[in-house]
Amino acid sequence: MTMGILTEIDRDALRRALEAAAAEGAGYRKHLDGIEARDDWVSAAQSASYHLQVKNLRLRPWQCPPCDCRSNEIGVGYGRSRAEVMLRRRMLAAGLSLYEPDPRAAFAAKAVGAADTSAA
Amino acid sequence: MAGTGRKPYVTHDVTPFDASDDRLKPPDSLGPAEKRVFWSLTTQVPAAQFQPADLPLICRWCELTVLADRAAAEMATGNLVENGLPSPWIAIHEKATKQLIALSLRLRLSPQSRMDKAPKTQAAKDLSYYDRMMLEGDDDDGDPDRDRP
Numbered sequence: 001m002t003m004g005i006l007t008e009i010d011r012d013a014l015r016r017a018l019e020a021a022a023a024e025g026a027g028y029r030k031h032l033d034g035i036e037a038r039d040d041w042v043s044a045a046q047s048a049s050y051h052l053q054v055k056n057l058r059l060r061p062w063q064c065p066p067c068d069c070r071s072n073e074i075g076v077g078y079g080r081s082r083a084e085v086m087l088r089r090r091m092l093a094a095g096l097s098l099y100e101p102d103p104r105a106a107f108a109a110k111a112v113g114a115a116d117t118s119a120a
Numbered sequence: 121m122a123g124t125g126r127k128p129y130v131t132h133d134v135t136p137f138d139a140s141d142d143r144l145k146p147p148d149s150l151g152p153a154e155k156r157v158f159w160s161l162t163t164q165v166p167a168a169q170f171q172p173a174d175l176p177l178i179c180r181w182c183e184l185t186v187l188a189d190r191a192a193a194e195m196a197t198g199n200l201v202e203n204g205l206p207s208p209w210i211a212i213h214e215k216a217t218k219q220l221i222a223l224s225l226r227l228r229l230s231p232q233s234r235m236d237k238a239p240k241t242q243a244a245k246d247l248s249y250y251d252r253m254m255l256e257g258d259d260d261d262g263d264p265d266r267d268r269p
Contacts, residue, residue: 057249083250104249 006042013097014045020101021048045099052101066091066098144170147179154182161229169228181223188216 006014018041022029028051036044046067053065064079069088071080079085090107091098100106146158158178162170170178191213200207224230247255 058246059248059250063248063250081250083253086253087249 007097009095010097010099013099013101014042014049017049017052017099017101018045021051049099049101053103056102056104066100066103069098143167144172144175144178146182147175150179150182151186153186154179157182157185165229174227177223177226181220181227181229184216184220184223188213188220191216 018032022032032044032048035047049067050065053059053067054063057063057065059065062078064081064084066084066088069079069084071085072089074080074082074085087103088098091100091103094107094110096103096106096110143162146155150158161178161181191209194209195207195213198207198209200210221230225233228234
């Protein structure tokens with residue numbers, strides 16, 4: 001699932017995703033530990049991010065979470081539907097990592113931050 | 121295993137091999153408008169829904185439908201209040217409609233009476249974020265929360 005060079009924003013989102021996913025239970029933590037032992041920390045964190053995005057966005061099995069959406073163009077196939085690409089574009093435009101475990105909450109936090117900034 | 125499994129809400133009007141698919145015919149006593157309602161009704165329900173014994177009820181249904189239609193037309197074209205009094209067509213329309221509602225249950229013509237039992241109340245299905253985006257429309261920013269009117 002690696003998508004090029006990870007920025008510091010990506011690494012922060014991945015760290016939070018791994019922590020949140022590991023906190024779901026011992027079974028899932030063991031699963032993530034297995035991925036980390038077999039591959040590396042980034043792979044485990046990417047898997048956690050995928051899991052949390054599917055869960056938080058209530059995605060259907062055939063819908064692609066932003067962390068696995070690799071196209072910026074709407075087209076045919078997995079991760080290329082209008083909604084999938086639009087969410088990806090919006091996350092990038094908002095300065096969010098595509099690995100953000102809960103994009104909806106991240107957008108809300110951004111909106112609150114922007115309101116606080118404009119009020120100040 | 122008879123009686124087990126899901127009861128289908130969709131039924132098909134399949135005539136058994138040895139059964140008649142004859143439909144009821146309107147009696148001569150019905151007027152032309154009532155006969156049109158009669159044919160409209162009997163050709164839109166399964167052939168087996170009505171028996172000859174139901175004919176009197178069906179005739180009343182047809183008469184009341186024509187009456188309610190006429191009252192509705194009179195109300196649409198005339199004054200609802202004349203000389204400070206409500207038009208008599210309002211009461212006629214109301215009574216005809218009430219009796220039609222009562223007959224519709226007896227003749228199994230309403231959605232409620234077509235069901236074997238009341239459907240279970242189920243929680244609305246959760247929509248995914250993408251499904252919401254597509255339903256509510258988007259302005260290319262991908263945020264259904266911001267697109268909501």
